[in-house]
Structure formats: structure tokens, C-alpha cells
Amino acid sequence: MALTDTFTRQVKHGGKAAGEKYSDGAGMYLLVKSVGKYWRMDYTHANKRKTLALGVYPEVSLAKARQRREKARELLADGVDPAMAKREEKQARADAAANTFEAVARIWLAKTASKRAAVTQSRITTLLEKDVFAFIGSMPIAAIKPRDVLDKAVRKIEARGSIDTAHRAKQICGQVFRYAVSTGLAERDVTTDLRGALAAIPESHFAAITEPKQAGDLMRSIFDYTGHPCTVAALKLSALVFVRPGELRKAEWTEIDLETAEWRIPGSKMKMKIDHLVPLSTQAVEILRSVQPITGHGTYVFPSLRTGERPMSENTINAALRGLGYSKEVHTAHGFRALARTIMDEVLGERVDLIEHQLAHTVKDPNGRAYNRTAHLPARRVMMQNWANYLDKLRLGADVIQLHTGTI
Numbered sequence: 001m002a003l004t005d006t007f008t009r010q011v012k013h014g015g016k017a018a019g020e021k022y023s024d025g026a027g028m029y030l031l032v033k034s035v036g037k038y039w040r041m042d043y044t045h046a047n048k049r050k051t052l053a054l055g056v057y058p059e060v061s062l063a064k065a066r067q068r069r070e071k072a073r074e075l076l077a078d079g080v081d082p083a084m085a086k087r088e089e090k091q092a093r094a095d096a097a098a099n100t101f102e103a104v105a106r107i108w109l110a111k112t113a114s115k116r117a118a119v120t121q122s123r124i125t126t127l128l129e130k131d132v133f134a135f136i137g138s139m140p141i142a143a144i145k146p147r148d149v150l151d152k153a154v155r156k157i158e159a160r161g162s163i164d165t166a167h168r169a170k171q172i173c174g175q176v177f178r179y180a181v182s183t184g185l186a187e188r189d190v191t192t193d194l195r196g197a198l199a200a201i202p203e204s205h206f207a208a209i210t211e212p213k214q215a216g217d218l219m220r221s222i223f224d225y226t227g228h229p230c231t232v233a234a235l236k237l238s239a240l241v242f243v244r245p246g247e248l249r250k251a252e253w254t255e256i257d258l259e260t261a262e263w264r265i266p267g268s269k270m271k272m273k274i275d276h277l278v279p280l281s282t283q284a285v286e287i288l289r290s291v292q293p294i295t296g297h298g299t300y301v302f303p304s305l306r307t308g309e310r311p312m313s314e315n316t317i318n319a320a321l322r323g324l325g326y327s328k329e330v331h332t333a334h335g336f337r338a339l340a341r342t343i344m345d346e347v348l349g350e351r352v353d354l355i356e357h358q359l360a361h362t363v364k365d366p367n368g369r370a371y372n373r374t375a376h377l378p379a380r381r382v383m384m385q386n387w388a389n390y391l392d393k394l395r396l397g398a399d400v401i402q403l404h405t406g407t408i
Contacts (some may be wrong), residue, residue, distance in 0.1 A: 028069045037067040097177040103138030108179040128404040146193040208335030210342040216394035221324045233291040245333040251301040279381040281388035
């Protein structure tokens with residue numbers, strides 16, 4: 001006879017040390033012992049008699065125990081040992097609980113650290129610890145849904161007005177999920193479902209002087225600057241080579257060949273992680289030769305003013321510009337790039353693709369392939385020398401063409 005809820009609830013231990021068994025059919029029975037009531041199922045798999053634990057009463061009701069029995073019978077019909085399947089399921093739950101988003105993210109951070117600058121690694125770690133781990137860090141990464149990432153993490157960042165940080169957090173979360181997918185810890189990158197869920201990042205530009213007359217005033221101010229020789233040289237070179245400020249301040253003497261007038265920046269220092277070649281004008285070479293007796297014995301062309309073991313501070317050039325009377329709303333260290341881009345195009349008539357290539361932007365050939373670092377080198381040498389000569393003319397007060405374009 002099948003068991004009933006009433007019997008299951010009322011039956012008492014009969015005194016046997018091993019307990020009493022009450023069958024419900026198909027191998028399932030209720031084992032009643034002095035310490036409790038247990039659901040069990042006897043079965044045969046691979047010619048071996050085995051017993052499967054189905055749960056403890058009353059946490060597992062009669063109906064629930066029967067459901068588990070039927071699931072076990074289905075597995076047996078498919079040739080699967082239900083006890084083994086139960087152990088594997090338990091292990092999978094344990095693995096999921098151990099592989100939280102934070103645990104996986106920290107492994108990802110460690111494994112990919114060599115691809116980033118130390119300051120970038122620190123910023124990513126801080127963002128995750130401050131704005132992500134506190135909300136989804138303890139969740140098993142395999143169980144996280146798109147709405148968890150959106151509502152519990154990135155929208156909280158967006159709500160305080162940090163739209164660009166919210167986008168950055170979503171992007172970093174996506175990288176963690178993709179790592180989890182590659183290592184079998186998650187099925188998919190759930191952040192792909194969040195495309196368009198956040199407000200667009202407002203367009204912003206680094207303040208820059210782009211009018212020739214004002215550029216001439218700027219160059220005169222730079223040449224009249226009486227600060228530290230390394231800072232003066234860095235300011236002058238910023239205008240001539242218009243690389244990103246971080247690339248300039250981290251320049252190493254081993255990257256520069258004054259004889260061939262070339263500066264070869266390794267991809268590890270570039271935003272796009274691609275090697276970059278900067279042809280040096282005669283003026284640029286002269287500036288570098290002037291600073292070589294001061295810093296040539298060390299690693300960096302422009303070392304920290306406090307210690308030569310680190311590159312110049314990221315604030316040094318901007319602070320010098322402030323000292324010259326140029327506020328951050330007028331011109332910044334990064335603004336030398338816009339200055340060169342605008343005037344070289346609109347005044348000097350240089351080829352836009354050469355300018356973009358020299359700015360280290362992605363430029364493709366007619367077949368859609370990205371140019372390598374030496375592409376159009378002779379033409380770029382001429383362009384860079386023309387640019388240096390033109391800046392000299394502006395500084396010395398030669399006639400200039402006034403533009404009426406906005407900052408780019």
C-alpha cells in the first residue's frame with residue numbers, strides 16, 4: 001500500500017536500532033529512526049544494489065519525495081546512476097557558490113595585469129571594489145542575470161551622475177564575464193543584453209587653442225618659460241610631436257635614436273597597443289639633445305622632478321600651462337593634439353590620413369588593412385618638419401591665417 005500524508009506524519013519509531021521501513025512502492029520507503037524520518041530509494045545500477053537518499057521528513061514532503069523518486073527512475077531509464085548525478089549536482093552548486101563574480105573578477109585582474117599599466121590596473125580594481133563587488137560580488141557568476149548588473153551596479157553609478165564611469169563599469173563587467181565563459185564558469189556575457197540601457201556619454205573635448213595667432217602667443221609663452229629645463233623641454237616637444245601626454249612623459253632614451261631622428265614607442269605604452277613611430281624634426285632633435293646631459297644617464301627622458309626612477313608627473317605639463325596663464329578651459333597638455341590636427345589640415349593642407357596616422361589613430365589602406373607604424377614614413381617626415389618650421393614662424397611673428405573653427 002502506498003503511504004499517506006497522515007501515516008507519514010503520525011508514524012513513530014518502533015524501537016529497532018536500525019529503524020523501521022515503510023514502503024511507498026517503486027523502491028521508495030520511509031525509514032523511521034529515533035532521530036528522525038528519512039526518505040530512501042533502493043535501486044539497481046550496473047548490477048549493483050544501491051540506496052539513494054531522497055531527503056528528510058518533514059522538510060521533504062511525501063509528494064516531494066515521490067517527485068525525486070520519479071526523477072531518479074528517469075535517470076535510471078537513461079542509464080545514469082542517480083546517486084552519481086546527485087553528487088555531481090551538489091558539486092556543481094558548490095562550484096557555483098565558490099565562483100562568485102568577485103572571485104572570478106580578481107582572477108581575471110591577476111591574469112590580465114601584464115597587459116595594463118599599473119595605474120590602469122589600480123583604477124579598474126578600485127572601480128570594481130567600490131561600485132561592483134558591493135552589489136553583485138557575492139553572487140555566483142553563473143547565476144547573474146542582465147538586470148542584476150544593470151539595476152544592482154551600473155545604474156547606481158549612473159544615478160550619481162557618473163555616466164562615463166557607468167559605461168566603463170559595464171565594459172569591465174563584460175570582460176570578466178567573457179573570461180568566465182572562456183574558463184567554463186559562465187554560459188554567456190550577460191552585459192551584451194544591456195546595449196542602449198544607459199544614457200549616452202556626453203561628448204567632451206580637451207580644451208585646446210586652434211587659432212594660428214593664439215598658437216603663436218602660446219609658443220612665445222613656452223619659449224619664455226623659466227621653469228625646470230625638463231619641463232620647458234617637455235612643453236616644447238609637446239607642441240612638436242603632439243603625442244598623448246602619457247606617451248611623452250613616459251618616453252625612454254632607449255626608444256629614441258637621435259641619429260636617425262626617430263622615436264619608436266612600443267605598443268605597450270600606446271592607447272591602441274600598436275607600436276608607433278614618431279619622425280623627429282630638427283627642432284625636436286635639438287630639444288632632446290639639450291636635455292640629454294641632464295637626464296640621459298637615466299631611463300626616462302623626462303623623469304620625475306623628485307626622483308629619476310619614475311616618469312614625470314601627469315600634472316607637470318598642465319601645471320606649467322597654468323603657470324603661463326592658460327587655464328584648463330583654454331588649453332591642456334592633450335590640447336596640443338587638437339592644435340596640430342586643426343592647423344595642419346586647415347592651414348598647411350597636409351593630408352588628413354598622414355595627420356591621423358601621426359596622431360596614432362587607426363588608419364586603413366584602400367583594402368581595409370591597418371597601416372603599420374612605418375607606413376608613409378618619408379611623407380610623414382616632411383610633414384613633421386613642415387609643422388616644426390610653421391610653429392617657429394608663428395612664434396617669431398610671421399603672417400598667419402586666422403581660422404574661425406571651433407575646438408575639436
